[in-house]
Amino acid sequence: MNPKKESPLKRIWGLAKSEHKRLKLSILLAILGVASGFIPYFCAGKIIIMLLNGTAERNNCIPWLVLALAGSIGKVLLVTYSTSQSHIATYAVLAEVRNKCVHKLTNLSMGTLQNQSLGRWKGILVDQIESMETTLAHLLPEMTSNLLAPLLLLAVLFTIDWKMALISVATLPVGMIFMMAAMKNYPQKYQESVQTGKKMNDAIVEYVNGIEVIKAFNQGKEAYAGYVEAVNANAGFYYKWMKSAQFGMACYRNFSPAVLLGVLPAGMGFYLNGSLSSSQFIMVMILSMGIVGPIIAASNFVDSLAQTGTIIESIETILDAGEQHHPKEYVKLSGTDIEMEHVSFAYEEGKESILRDVSLTIRQGTVNALVGPSGGGKSTITKLIAGFWDTDQGMIRIGKKDIRQIPLAQISEQIAYVSQDNFLFDDTIRENIRMGKENATDKEVEEVAKKAGCDGFIRKLEHGYDTTTGGGGAHLSGGERQRIAIARAMLKDAPIVILDEATAYIDPENEAIIQKAISRLVQGKTLIMIAHRLSTVIGAGQILLVDQGKISGTGTHDELLKQSALYRNMWNAHIGAKDGEQV
Numbered sequence: 001m002n003p004k005k006e007s008p009l010k011r012i013w014g015l016a017k018s019e020h021k022r023l024k025l026s027i028l029l030a031i032l033g034v035a036s037g038f039i040p041y042f043c044a045g046k047i048i049i050m051l052l053n054g055t056a057e058r059n060n061c062i063p064w065l066v067l068a069l070a071g072s073i074g075k076v077l078l079v080t081y082s083t084s085q086s087h088i089a090t091y092a093v094l095a096e097v098r099n100k101c102v103h104k105l106t107n108l109s110m111g112t113l114q115n116q117s118l119g120r121w122k123g124i125l126v127d128q129i130e131s132m133e134t135t136l137a138h139l140l141p142e143m144t145s146n147l148l149a150p151l152l153l154l155a156v157l158f159t160i161d162w163k164m165a166l167i168s169v170a171t172l173p174v175g176m177i178f179m180m181a182a183m184k185n186y187p188q189k190y191q192e193s194v195q196t197g198k199k200m201n202d203a204i205v206e207y208v209n210g211i212e213v214i215k216a217f218n219q220g221k222e223a224y225a226g227y228v229e230a231v232n233a234n235a236g237f238y239y240k241w242m243k244s245a246q247f248g249m250a251c252y253r254n255f256s257p258a259v260l261l262g263v264l265p266a267g268m269g270f271y272l273n274g275s276l277s278s279s280q281f282i283m284v285m286i287l288s289m290g291i292v293g294p295i296i297a298a299s300n301f302v303d304s305l306a307q308t309g310t311i312i313e314s315i316e317t318i319l320d321a322g323e324q325h326h327p328k329e330y331v332k333l334s335g336t337d338i339e340m341e342h343v344s345f346a347y348e349e350g351k352e353s354i355l356r357d358v359s360l361t362i363r364q365g366t367v368n369a370l371v372g373p374s375g376g377g378k379s380t381i382t383k384l385i386a387g388f389w390d391t392d393q394g395m396i397r398i399g400k401k402d403i404r405q406i407p408l409a410q411i412s413e414q415i416a417y418v419s420q421d422n423f424l425f426d427d428t429i430r431e432n433i434r435m436g437k438e439n440a441t442d443k444e445v446e447e448v449a450k451k452a453g454c455d456g457f458i459r460k461l462e463h464g465y466d467t468t469t470g471g472g473g474a475h476l477s478g479g480e481r482q483r484i485a486i487a488r489a490m491l492k493d494a495p496i497v498i499l500d501e502a503t504a505y506i507d508p509e510n511e512a513i514i515q516k517a518i519s520r521l522v523q524g525k526t527l528i529m530i531a532h533r534l535s536t537v538i539g540a541g542q543i544l545l546v547d548q549g550k551i552s553g554t555g556t557h558d559e560l561l562k563q564s565a566l567y568r569n570m571w572n573a574h575i576g577a578k579d580g581e582q583v
């Protein structure tokens with residue numbers, strides 16, 4: 001929400017700071033354009049008066065005709081130039097706002113990012129920002145000019161006859177009353193429309209994301225029903241809203257431009273009692289017809305102005321969202337020991353803690369394994385160490401420094417994180433690996449791929465290293481994606497390596513290759529690995545048993561077998577010695 005409660009126009013103006021000069025020029029040109037559009041009306045009035053006076057001769061009329069033509073051409077040129085300037089400014093501003101939002105996203109905690117659906121992020125960053133185009137490019141110059149220029153015309157009317165000037169705009173307030181009735185509850189209604197639109201967005205994103213599961217379980221109709229429901233709800237909402245506003249809007253559109261309703265009888269009356277000359281009457285009639293058009297055009301923007309208010313509010317929820325408070329200046333770390341002291345953590349404020357009073361120490365250069373029942377909090381521990389979230393209570397230190405004092409970029413440089421979800425960007429394999437080290441040469445990329453055991457399969461692909469991976473790496477097998485993720489982590493060459501279930505979904509043949517890749521990746525590093533299959537962690541220097549958000553045991557495999565009943569059960573279940581019982 002926007003705590004400052006500034007008007008939408010002021011807020012748009014604030015966002016467009018870098019293009020103020022160009023936008024001001026565009027507004028000025030637009031005002032001149034609309035004013036220029038009044039000239040033909042004025043000339044027509046003059047010619048009609050001459051016709052009635054009997055003074056209309058070729059020489060008298062030609063200057064007015066030329067002036068009328070110049071006014072019309074001037075309007076076209078000025079408005080065209082104004083529009084081109086406003087569009088140049090608008091696209092620069094939209095790019096800036098998008099860049100600001102995307103930059104901001106990288107500084108938000110994972111909590112803020114994950115607490116919103118993918119549909120909502122897409123809705124704001126793509127659709128809503130795009131829809132600001134109308135407001136910035138058209139509303140600012142056109143609305144301003146369409147409001148200001150009629151004031152000029154009104155001033156001219158006042159110089160002719162002040163009573164007639166007032167009467168010429170008398171139908172406007174009547175029309176406005178109808179419009180206000182139609183627009184009653186507009187902000188609330190628009191908010192509701194955003195909500196139903198968002199639900200529709202979410203439904204389609206979820207449907208597309210889950211398409212594999214939907215097909216596998218033959219859930220097409222059921223899953224599709226959710227989307228259809230959201231689409232119908234959206235259409236139904238608009239239908240009801242438009243139906244309730246239609247009468248008021250129709251009255252407004254018909255009443256407001258009917259200036260002659262007042263001007264004709266009043267003008268006739270004043271003419272008959274001698275207080276208005278025939279030439280004044282003619283001029284007032286003609287000029288008054290020019291006033292209302294621009295005002296109606298300006299009022300058509302009220303709708304998009306209100307919409308923009310809501311859009312800006314959404315954008316501000318991103319730009320004003322709380323960032324993780326880490327300094328920007330790099331600090332000196334002594335080694336890469338990791339210490340957690342009495343750490344408690346909940347993913348959402350006020351919700352039950354996932355970690356409760358966790359303390360642990362991981363020494364530099366050692367191999368450490370986190371094991372324990374599913375949902376116990378192993379991944380949560382590694383995510384806190386990687387700085388994806390900030391702790392609620394307690395402290396985490398890396399290299400003897402509280403991680404809240406370490407810049408996020410520096411934490412990221414210290415840690416290579418290979419997660420369960422080895423996300424690959426829709427780019428070439430080469431670039432996906434190069435993400436580990438921005439300035440790595442092609443040779444370095446290929447060498448690291450060899451070490452990670454992926455050079456062989458990459459070269460067999462049609463375009464080798466230049467093969468694109470498809471959104472999310474969909475064109476590669478799970479094992480291939482994993483090896484590329486390991487190559488990426490190897491290239492990063494960070495002193496701490498976190499492997500979150502890195503060998504989880506791999507077949508035995510691939511597992512041997514991946515284990516080899518991993519052992520190269522972790523050579524000389526501080527390693528924290530999460531594994532369900534205890535056989536992969538037997539050799540670890542320290543095994544931490546995580547259960548229900550606590551560390552329930554620490555030691556080597558042999559020590560834990562002696563100390564911990566839970567670990568013994570897990571081990572027995574693993575080797576299948578205890579009736580195949582799962583823990």
Ligand SMILES: Nc1ncnc2c1ncn2[C@@H]1O[C@H](COP(=O)(O)OP(=O)(O)OP(=O)(O)O)[C@@H](O)[C@H]1O
Binds near residue numbers: 347375381
């Ligand atoms: N982003 C999140 N928001 C809310 N709750 C979460 C989030 N991520 C995990 N959790 C919850 O935190 C708890 C611990 O999850 P975590 O992934 O740390 O466990 P784990 O021991 O790694 O489990 P597994 O072995 O199954 O991967 C679970 O109850 C999980 O549902």
